[in-house]
Amino acid sequence: MWRVTMLLKAAAGLSAPRAFEGLLNEHAPHLLENDSLASPHLIKLDIAVACDAPGSGLPNMFDASAEFWFDDEHAAGLALALLTQDEELTASAARYVANEKTVAWMGEYLPKLQMQGVRLKLIVTGDVADGRTIPEALQYWSDVHPVVARTARDFWAYLRLYAQIHGRRVAGLAQYRPMAADVGFESAEDFVVAYSHPQYLSIVRPDEIKFSKPGDMFAFATMDQRTLLERS
Numbered sequence: 001m002w003r004v005t006m007l008l009k010a011a012a013g014l015s016a017p018r019a020f021e022g023l024l025n026e027h028a029p030h031l032l033e034n035d036s037l038a039s040p041h042l043i044k045l046d047i048a049v050a051c052d053a054p055g056s057g058l059p060n061m062f063d064a065s066a067e068f069w070f071d072d073e074h075a076a077g078l079a080l081a082l083l084t085q086d087e088e089l090t091a092s093a094a095r096y097v098a099n100e101k102t103v104a105w106m107g108e109y110l111p112k113l114q115m116q117g118v119r120l121k122l123i124v125t126g127d128v129a130d131g132r133t134i135p136e137a138l139q140y141w142s143d144v145h146p147v148v149a150r151t152a153r154d155f156w157a158y159l160r161l162y163a164q165i166h167g168r169r170v171a172g173l174a175q176y177r178p179m180a181a182d183v184g185f186e187s188a189e190d191f192v193v194a195y196s197h198p199q200y201l202s203i204v205r206p207d208e209i210k211f212s213k214p215g216d217m218f219a220f221a222t223m224d225q226r227t228l229l230e231r232s
Contacts, residue, residue, distance in 0.1 A: 002076035003165060004083065005180065006124065007220055009061070009101040011094065013114055016063035017142040020224075022096035023126060028228050030092045036082050037089075041075035042068060045229040048222035049118065051188065062220045064097070065123060073108070077170040080106045083188040103218060105167055105177035113145045114163040118184035119223055120191050121161065125180035126217030129210060134178050137211040138166050141179065148207045152199035159194065160184045179212060191221070193217035 010019035024047055031037055031045070046067040068083070070076040082088060083104065090099055105125070124161075128137035142164060150156050161184025167177045185191040194200060208214050 002070045005104040006066040007062040008064045008097040010063040019096045041072040045070035048225035051223035107165040107167040111163040115160040122183040125177045152203040155199040
């Protein structure tokens, strides 16, 4: 599975809910009607609005997200180019989001934990640790880190979703993030408790530093995710 992810900031003068409403009701139909985007390889399209998780300490960096899911790497790369370069689509989006503040990338989606009951989803994206090559960091993250994280049993029990997104470069495009993750919880309260839990701080966080730069990551939490397209 491959995903194009776009983190979006509302256009000047618009609240996050108003930008979300415009994306859903006016911009999304343009996306779904676009012949170049209407690939049989596009299997899912989700749009979500930001949520405030009191006590989380998350900065208010983004207001909405769009996720385009593909079963083909090449199709995902073409979609990233279209979504960031097509004049008609970017003009449509600009009515509701500040395109210059959009963070977009594509990557391979690798689920490590999937359970029912996800109500809050955290998207984080960042860079690899100093001294690590990207392949080294991604291999450690994929093969070793989930094993370490599961030893923090009380922390891990709060998670309902944990998936890694290993970034891929697209020729001719600057948009690239080497690593990103989806982390899901039943509630905002569980999210806050999990990331302040002693086992996260003593076991998981020190291991994160071995392959990534946690302090430099973008983080975005959503609770209202709408699926606009889903193919079996």
